[in-house]
Amino acid sequence: MQRLIPVLNKDHVSLHLISVINTLLTAAKEISHRLHQGSLAGTLGSTLDENIQGETQKKLDIVSNQLIKNMLLETQLVRAVASEEEDDIVEGNPDAKYLVAYDPLDGSSNIDINGSVGTIFTILEVPDHPAEGKELFLQTGDEQVAAGYILYGPSTMLVMTTGSGVRMYTLDHTVGEFLLTVEDVSIVKDTQEFGINMANQRFWSKPMSQYIGDLIAGEEGPRGKRFNMRWNAAMVADVHRLLCRGGIFTYPADCRNPAKPCKLRLLYEAMPMSFLVEQAGGRSSTGYERIMSLQPTDIHQRVSVIMGSANEVSTCLQYHKDVPCERFDG
Ligand SMILES: O=P(O)(O)OC[C@H]1O[C@](O)(COP(=O)(O)O)[C@@H](O)[C@@H]1O
Numbered sequence: 188m189q190r191l192i193p194v195l196n197k198d199h200v201s202l203h204l205i206s207v208i209n210t211l212l213t214a215a216k217e218i219s220h221r222l223h224q225g226s227l228a229g230t231l232g233s234t235l236d237e238n239i240q241g242e243t244q245k246k247l248d249i250v251s252n253q254l255i256k257n258m259l260l261e262t263q264l265v266r267a268v269a270s271e272e273e274d275d276i277v278e279g280n281p282d283a284k285y286l287v288a289y290d291p292l293d294g295s296s297n298i299d300i301n302g303s304v305g306t307i308f309t310i311l312e313v314p315d316h317p318a319e320g321k322e323l324f325l326q327t328g329d330e331q332v333a334a335g336y337i338l339y340g341p342s343t344m345l346v347m348t349t350g351s352g353v354r355m356y357t358l359d360h361t362v363g364e365f366l367l368t369v370e371d372v373s374i375v376k377d378t379q380e381f382g383i384n385m386a387n388q389r390f391w392s393k394p395m396s397q398y399i400g401d402l403i404a405g406e407e408g409p410r411g412k413r414f415n416m417r418w419n420a421a422m423v424a425d426v427h428r429l430l431c432r433g434g435i436f437t438y439p440a441d442c443r444n445p446a447k448p449c450k451l452r453l454l455y456e457a458m459p460m461s462f463l464v465e466q467a468g469g470r471s472s473t474g475y476e477r478i479m480s481l482q483p484t485d486i487h488q489r490v491s492v493i494m495g496s497a498n499e500v501s502t503c504l505q506y507h508k509d510v511p512c513e514r515f516d517g
């Protein structure tokens with residue numbers, strides 16, 4: 188089985204970028220170890236703090252954030268990092284070329300129940316135009332040079348793209364290395380599986396209510412086939428499923444809280460996952476716009492997400508076509 192670095196070399200990924208990726212993976216191996224130790228590592232449970240988004244921080248959110256941040260900044264190859272758990276960006280070497288944005292632990296509510304969680308990351312280059320501070324990160328998804336996630340499930344996997352397809356690697360704990368296990372990930376175009384938090388149904392927009400209603404209607408409904416629902420409460424695990432066997436995953440904007448209509452973050456959740464999904468032949472949209480084309484205005488900006496099997500996403504977008512966007516975005 189091939190090791191990661193020779194595969195990246197074959198794809199002509201630059202040595203510095205390989206080094207940044209490798210550093211992220213060193214941190215991920217440490218996170219994987221702590222998660223596997225569970226209660227024995229003394230890092231389960233919550234802190235007394237909240238992050239900038241008003242969410243309770245788990246101890247492992249903080250530990251994972253520190254590990255990734257410190258290791259990346261030590262390389263001197265990173266100009267700045269942006270993290271879900273940091274209010275602002277953290278500056279590194281002013282002469283460095285790379286920017287890394289990440290969600291250190293996605294699916295935090297699964298930590299204490301021994302469920303799947305993951306680290307999501309995107310790597311960008313410092314833009315050519317003059318930019319300072321968080322402006323550095325305000326680039327579209329099309330400008331990503333690498334993106335992916337590390338899934339801490341029954342096995343620890345890296346799923347990554349550097350712009351020439353998507354590959355999956357599995358961590359071999361005996362040698363401490365990620366080995367190539369799926370060469371060319373391709374999402375099937377049609378599916379009978381969907382993932383959405385049904386508890387929010389009464390808050391959805393009309394197109395989304397109608398679309399999901401038609402899926403649930405099964406053989407008797409307009410779709411004429413039975414759909415099944417899957418929900419992990421961890422985007423990383425839900426997107427992993429659709430990369431492996433197709434599906435549609437959505438966290439749409441809703442009217443639950445007008446100040447926070449969307450849940451998922453553009454820069455370090457939706458953008459990297461969209462890069463993976465498109466590279467694997469799938470589609471990704473807000474319902475009205477391609478996520479990869481959105482121009483971010485803030486590092487913690489949230490966005491509506493619909494992604495997965497190309498034909499099913501297209502069907503969902505048809506429901507949105509003639510209905511003006513309710514502009515829940517924020
Ligand atoms: O089940 P809920 O509460 O609607 O939210 C689940 C969603 O929230 C998230 O856990 C948000 O990520 P974090 O754990 O990084 O905050 C997503 O992974 C997931 O899709």
Ligand SMILES: [Mg+2]
Nearest residue numbers: 290292293294
């Ligand atoms: Mg997350």
Ligand SMILES: [Mg+2]
Nearest residue numbers: 271290292293
């Ligand atoms: Mg998180």
